[in-house]
Amino acid sequence: MVFDRRDFEDALQNAVLRAFRAFDRYHDDASFRAWMFKILTNEIFAINRKRGRVAQFEVAVDPEEIEEFADLEFASEALISWETLADALDEELVAALQSLSQSERAVLLMRAIGDLRYREISECLGIPLGSVMGNLSRARQKMRDAILRARKRSWL
Numbered sequence: 001m002v003f004d005r006r007d008f009e010d011a012l013q014n015a016v017l018r019a020f021r022a023f024d025r026y027h028d029d030a031s032f033r034a035w036m037f038k039i040l041t042n043e044i045f046a047i048n049r050k051r052g053r054v055a056q057f058e059v060a061v062d063p064e065e066i067e068e069f070a071d072l073e074f075a076s077e078a079l080i081s082w083e084t085l086a087d088a089l090d091e092e093l094v095a096a097l098q099s100l101s102q103s104e105r106a107v108l109l110m111r112a113i114g115d116l117r118y119r120e121i122s123e124c125l126g127i128p129l130g131s132v133m134g135n136l137s138r139a140r141q142k143m144r145d146a147i148l149r150a151r152k153r154s155w156l
Contacts, residue, residue, distance in 0.1 A: 001044045001106055003051055003098070011047050015040040034120040041106055041124055048102065092153075096146030104139035107132055 002008045019026075019039050026035055097105060106125060110116045118136075122129045 001041070001048075001102075001109055003048050007047045007051065011040065011043045015043040018043065031120055031123065034116065034123040037110065037114065037116065037120070038124040038126065041110075045102055045106075092150040093143070093146060096143055099146075100139050100142060101135075103127065103131075104135045104142070107135040108139035108143070111136055 002011055015036070019036055022039070026032070097108075100108065103125065107121055110121045110124065111118075116124065118129055118132050121132045125132070127135075
């Protein structure tokens with residue numbers, strides 16, 4: 001969920017610090033895992049807002065490099081290796097994941113990677129259970145569409 005991988009360690013450290021400070025507000029009947037994910041998710045959202053989406057796509061390029069790009073000749077579609085195809089597909093999927101809204105991405109990753117239940121995701125994000133299911137459904141559909149678009153481009 002973090003736009004810049006270098007920010008993950010800061011987010012995790014800040015989340016643990018916040019959890020330690022707020023531990024007196026933790027209830028024994030609540031899921032510790034969901035409580036901790038909520039703190040971490042809020043910290044990640046704050047860092048992402050701080051950095052902004054535009055910074056993720058900025059690339060520093062020297063004038064000499066621009067001239068090199070202009071001189072490149074691209075191989076024909078038939079000469080593309082499987083590694084090149086896999087790299088392109090991965091990049092498109094990462095771009096599709098980044099194009100999801102924050103809540104869609106958070107719900108999708110918490111469910112798919114964190115293996116959290118809907119109720120836990122609802123608690124983590126502080127949103128109703130129906131919103132979790134709706135965000136998950138939209139995120140899955142957008143990712144399916146991105147995969148289909150990537151496959152169609154690779155077949156051309």
